[in-house]
Amino acid sequence: MFATYDMLGLTGIIYLRKGCVYMKYLTMNNGLTIPILGTGTNTFGKENGSFNGKITYDTKELRSAIELGYRSIDTAIYYRNEAVIGKAVKESNIDRSEFFITSKIPTDKEYIETNELVQHHVEQSLNAIDLDYIDLYLIHFPHESNEENLRVWRILETFVEKGLIKSIGVSNFKEDQLSYLIKHAKIKPVLNQFQSYPGKHQQSLIDFCKANDIIPEAYQSFAKLDAKTKDILIEMAKSYKKTWSQIILNYQVNEGLVVIPKSHNKQHQFENIDIFDFELTKKDRETIKHMN
């Protein structure tokens, strides 16, 4: 299974070759690594593949993703499918240590009003996923109060100290919210997950994260793309014999973003992981960067 292990001389970037799939890993500010590409799951294991659908515990989308080489899986309390993720990992019979599981706690009152509630919901995540530990746990979106974010953060820190969560980070945080946390936290956030796609890269947030040694992670790389932008990408993709979706993901990972595309379709899942064997020209990278 494990064929080569190359350091390519790029700081913090490791390429692993497992079976026939290349995966690139980034080193986080705590020394642990994260696959640069994972799968989103917010509609997986649900009736009609719909976000609000009843949980079916069907692992078919995860099974095909894992077969194709995906090892990083992004879930959240909000998605209600943490147990489906744990079930799929166990069914795979692949060593737990090969996986990288992310979950998230929301900051709505019902989840964080008291320290006991935060503690309870993190424990619920650990129990639902049921894989001994969680690799990365995020505050799903910022509370309007920085002090409240910090209070939740301090509880997450205790889970890291206990070894039940390996790394902690945030999602949908802006520069000022990150700055506050960096200033007051014992453990620095390793990553910020936010919406990023051609047309809305959030370049200044990407730059801020990188300058502070926090990995930027893009969600919804595809979902909000407008038709005109997509047409330009379809045209651009032809010369690489790739698809518009592969162009986006290749661009994002080349920019140092972790990506978590989601698909219910095996062919799309394959396309989305088959992005490491070509290089966009500087001109095309610039075109994508300036798409607004």
Ligand SMILES: NC(=O)c1ccc[n+]([C@@H]2O[C@H](COP(=O)([O-])OP(=O)(O)OC[C@H]3O[C@@H](n4cnc5c(N)ncnc54)[C@H](OP(=O)(O)O)[C@@H]3O)[C@@H](O)[C@H]2O)c1
């Ligand atoms: N932190 C947050 O606040 C937050 C918010 C939103 C999402 N997320 C996370 O980010 C993940 C990704 O976001 P998302 O699921 O909303 O959207 P997405 O990954 O940007 O896009 C999913 C859509 O793209 C289509 N698609 C996927 N691959 C394709 C391909 N190769 N060719 C053509 N179409 C393709 C899918 O359809 P098919 O199924 O037909 O392929 C689906 O309609 C989520 O699942 C979730 O884990 C986090």
